[in-house]
Amino acid sequence: MVNIISKKAYKSLSVKLSFFLILLSTASFSLWSDPFFKASDSTIEIISESKTMNAGDELLVGLQLKLNPGWHTYWKNPGDAGEGASITWSLPEGIKASEILWPGPETIPVEPLMTFGYEDKITLLTNINASETAVFPAILEAQVSWYTCKDICVPQEANLDLTIKGGDKRDTSFANQLSNILLDLPTNLLNKHRVEVLDNSYYLQMELKDNTSINSAYFFPEEYGLSSYSKKQISEINNNSLSLQIPNSEVNLQLQEFAGVLLLNGQNSKQFFNISLNLDNERQAETLSLKDLVFTILFAFIGGLILNVMPCVFPILSIKILSFVEQSEGSSRKMIQHGLSFSAGVLVTFLSIAGLLLLLKSGGESIGWGYQLQSPLMVTLLIYLFVAIGITFMSNLILGGQLAQLGNFTQGYSDITGSFLTGVLAVIVASPCTAPFMGSAVGIALLQPGFSTVAIFISLGMGFAAPYLLLSFYPSLLRVLPKPGAWMETMKQFMAFPMWGSALWLTWVLSGQVETDTVLMVLLGALLIALSLWLLDKNQSSEGFTKWVAVSIATLLLGFALWLAPTDYENTTDDSSSGVDSYTPELLEELLAKDQPVFLNFTADWCVTCKVNEAIVLNQTSVKNALRSKNIVYLKADWTRKDAVIADKLAEYGRTGVPLYLLFSPEGVPTILPELLTEDILLSYINEIK
């Protein structure tokens, strides 16, 4: 069973034309229905700027495809599905054909997918190059295959030829049309532009001329695995720059090049530009040299040692020492077993954390060690926890919490298992407050291949466990420690202070994340917890109704404390901790009157360019240091909520929007910095300040 689709023969320029389907799959055909084929009808024609040329000339040739309404064909990168046209030339000696010169495509959504291609009519240009040895007349043969698609795709093929005679080039009626198409091809982008990778998106940014009428942009990637085809791109035009947010590809192939075609939509115009940028894969692992690795592992060991004296580890250390003290009457062999068991617990926990981090890393998410401290809720819960532990240390209260009962908890097991579990718990309890100290080592570890990560974590664990191991192997050192007795109660009470110290430190962390009012609420919560525990402690020995009332009130107070905890991310006031003041005209005037150099950043939360500049330039340590070393005051004018005072200042510099970066010299002379900041640009401006 064979279906023949409608044929059209094109006689112009002695073109032989044929359509046929390559696939005559007998099985499939009975299920195909005819209207699709008729509707898929398209015509193809070969046209040239001249029918004559001389050896040494170049000739512009076009394959013109006309599609029925509703049908489309594809660009060189078809997007999610489909395939671009291909031309195979058979040419006489001395004549060569260029690759297809692809016109800029359109987006053709096929929900939920996205394809790139052309509708109605498209001309694929090819440059024909005749060398000095070319002989005329010459017959240029092209075997063309393409797809026309609507809901379905139909593959098509045509053999076309074109005879070119010798002689000077003389324009045909197509010459004008062809040279116009040539002019509309994507050209290299001359405006300054760059691409940044942030949060699963690319940010393509370019400078615009002042009087541009561009209102949106779209990026067509050249290769698969770079950016998502179907996700929405968001363009933003500022005063004289453009930001285009392009979501990462669902399947990220870690391409080194950001290449494709950028469409700029103007009021009545469309312009296409070629873009090819190297992706700075700074985020990609830079493998450490062996020497560096050894050094890092050593550093990790020392880091592990230091962990022992961190506020939230120190109490654990004390508890562990207490149990060592209790057991010091045992044999030295048993002592060593305890030490080894504890160390094993520490190591296993560090390895588990390494494993989990590697797992997360393989999921494509880069996470930091202290990320749990980025959540105000988590920080608050930790504050409550440390306050509660401190209170129980001070009182005679025994809480069900494993942490407070670490000693009791581990006693439930055989001694050796107990030591192992103590090791495990010590690491878990340690993790929150070791974050700021261990951040860098862990950061390095996570950028390394799995093997190095594991090695670094093992070294961390060894350092952490080293003091205990040392004590267990040389029990003589233990004799320096006092004998168990009443002092233990004193020591327990004393240990409340490092606990409260940890809570204090966490409160400081929290104050960088939330409003002052919220910090107050959290402190009130801590007070309620203290009250609740005091109630429980007082009524430990009461019975019946009294006890019931006490427990109820205590529970209520606890619940109220938890209710006070910040539930969600509040607007973080991260700038307050980095020493950035808010702009007011008075403050600026005052600073300039003191011959103080000032860097003024006009920004807004909704301004993508501003946020990108802040992330990749302004928040960099090198920039902060440079500002500090030149004694430049950093002021921020936040225009997130429109503000007449800031708008006036913007207008002073002829701007109606953000970003705007001003650098005032000590003489009070402002310099307007480019909208697309880079570290180098900014540093060079900063360095000019005396």
Place this chain on the structure above:
Amino acid sequence: MQYFLTLFILIFFQFSHANVQTEQIAPDFNLLNSYGEEVSLSEFKGQTVILEWTNHGCPFVAKHYKTKNMQNTQAEAKKANVIWLSIISSAPGTQGFVGDREANELTKLRSAVPSHVLLDSKGLVGKSYGAKTTPHMYLIDKFGILKYQGAIDDAGGRGFMFKDLSEAKNYILSALDELKKGKKITDSATKPYGCSVKYSS
């Protein structure tokens, strides 16, 4: 404990919101096969599974079946005790949508040897895997981890219709081979090529 809780929440979040990525857990599904029986991915735990998105009306798929390339790949997989699931995500009324009988006729006519032909006319499974084209292939190992996604071979690209598929590099067969030898899969994600999956939009 909070620390671990956070980690687990993060991991869960990670998996539930991620697109299907190679080396991650392949989403489970439950579909009716062409005999009206329920088939789920999880029932094949312990076995390697290949998913093939297909649409018999698509010229790309048709070429792979006409040249026996697809059937040969299926046969190789069968020999290695690999489960082969051909999935049709065409919505009713679109190209490639078939009922049970047609599906079985097609299998017979084309001498195809999939373990099951699964009907996903709502497109939910297709979308959960991000299947874009027919054919679009996925390889899942015996632990339920996605090891390969993309094209069946490297014949894609312009001029596909002229290409001799027997000369192409079959990504599925080489991935199966590497998986068997316990090696890392060289090409674990490639550009799928073919017709768009005819989802209901």
